[in-house]
Amino acid sequence: MGQPIFAMKKLIPSFLTLALLAVVSFTGCKKNESPAGDAQKTADVSAASSTATSAPVSKTASVSAEKTSFQEVTSQLDPGGNLYLYLSTEQLLKNVSSKVSGLRQLFGAIPQMQSDDQEKLGKGLDIVTNLLKNSGIEEVSGFGLSSIAREPGFYHSKALLHHFKGKGSGFLWTMFGQKPHALDGLSLLTTNTALAMFSDFDVPLLWSVVQKQVSQSGFPQAEELLNKLPESFEKATGLKWEQVLASLGGEFGFALTLDDAKKVSIPLPGTEPLEIPAPALMLVAKVKDDTIFNRIDKALKSTGQQVFSVDKPDLKMRTMPLPIPLPIQLGPTVAMSDGYLFIATTEVIVQEALAVKSGKTPGLKSTEEFQHLAKDVPTQGNHFSFLSQRFGETMKQIQRQALSMTTAAPDASKQWLQTFLSSGPAAVSYGVGANTDEGWLTVANGNQHPAKMLMVAAAVPVGMLSAIAIPNFVKARQTSQRTACANNLRQIDAAKKQWAVENNKAATDTPSQEELLPFLGNRMFPACPGGGSYTINAVSTPAECSLPAHSTGAQ
Secondary structure (H helix, E strand, O other): OOOHHHHHHHHOOHHHHHHHHHHHHHHOOOOOOOOOOHHHOOHHHHHHOOOOOOOOOOOOOOOOOOOOOHHHHHOOOOOOOOEEEEEEOHHHHOOHHHHHHOHHHHHHOOOOOOHHHHHHHHHHHHHHHHHHHHHOHHHOOEEEEEEEEEEOOEEEEEEEEEOOOOOOOOHHHHOOOOOOEEOHHHHHOEOOEEEEEEEEOOHHHHHHHHHHHHHOOOOHHHHHHHHHHHHHHHHHHOOOHHHHHHHEEEEEEEEEEEEEEEEEEEOOOOOOOEEEEEEEEEEEEEEOOOHHHHHHHHHHHHOOOOOEEEEEOOEEEEEOOOOOOOOOOOOOEEEEEOOEEEEEOOHHHHHHHHHHHOOOOOEHHHOHHHHHHOOOOOOEEOEEEEEOHHHHHHHHHHHHHHHHHOOOOOHHHHHHHHHHHHOOOOOOEEEEEEEEOOEEEEEEEEOOOHHHHHHHHHHHHHHHHHHHHHHHHHHHHHHHHHHHHHHHHHHHHHHHHHHHHHOOOOOOOOOOHHHHHHHOOOOOOOOOOOOOOEEOOOOOOOOEEOOOOOOOOOO
């Protein structure tokens, strides 16, 4: 479905979605009547929102007694596909800040709560209440998700976090971009890009929100600490905090490339070397001036190490070669060009990105894979993410190799993980998120079936936790048994020595269990917790357990 889960996580502001879910779980679910309005009383709407049955379809839909955004949300989704979901949140999130503030009385009634604790709790609730009021989460009126197969194995997905027109004034609606624009970051991506993500992000707005909330919190310690942050930043970096904030252009991103023409051999212990396409990473930030670049340039030169410099009218670049031998090409690079600041693992990826931007070489947008994924995806937005099949295949290769080296995990767990890693093709997707006049709309294409994505989202955490927890539990249990057995053996040896002293026995004499009972604390012969059997041996020879791993030295 174009990886709706991936698109949701990466393109819709993630903590806005998490906050929505948290509030839903807090307020509880209210069962609505079938949502409908005057425009929903037609047979077409009834057919689009109902499942196929043999019974006749009613031409009149039920009317909800509560206001919903059903018509507004579903009008932007694709019915008739593999997934279609609508959730009304208007009643759930209405005045949620007041509901949270109302918890003050509930918590205040907790028995034996100290007055200081009540005061701190009240201040904490004040912060949460103010954040909710200013965030815009109370303006969320609904959520919709759809996915439809445009061709076999290729899914077109949409996700909408909705507010009514004229709303959306909270900082969570504006911090990640206000108006859709051309996706300039795409013009920096080369043909061998394997993973990329670019997003608007208003750092000065975030700082102003934090300042406001802390100043209203009533926590003088927090306010004092926040006020010291700019000073600490200046001491650590040599830059003025406000100057750095003013220099940021409000867009950030990263790109990972994998060069199939250059293979990198990574030596691994006890197995064949792992060969993967040569990776390179580039971090990108849109800037208004060269404040940050100049400071990094000064810091590099102050190290006394060799730095290669490029100073052209359209490019400033500094590269520090590393003298140590590495399996991958690595030369930390910082560059400034055409309003972008680049920090990269090598100067090559920066030069290639600029060549694409200037039109000298073809970029990602010219590849067949991208053009297929970009079909009917908006060309303007505030966020985009791209996942190439090359990345998925490389990650599977690395994971399989790492799993084959794991000896601690049981065979069943390793087999499950091997099956999971080899099931289906590597994921590919491309999605764009935009801040529209009715909320955040994400449109994506990909090769993952929606049902599979939902099942994986539910099953993978359980399977991975089992694969990790079960071996660790077994190991902890075995360690505990070895420790208990070692203590038992020490008790037997101590009882043997005491038996020999009191009965004038030689070091070569061997007592029976019955003879040792008077010298054991509870007058009972100990038993191995792992099911082993004990051999007492002579006084001069340590007692032994039939289990090889159990001995007095085992811990």
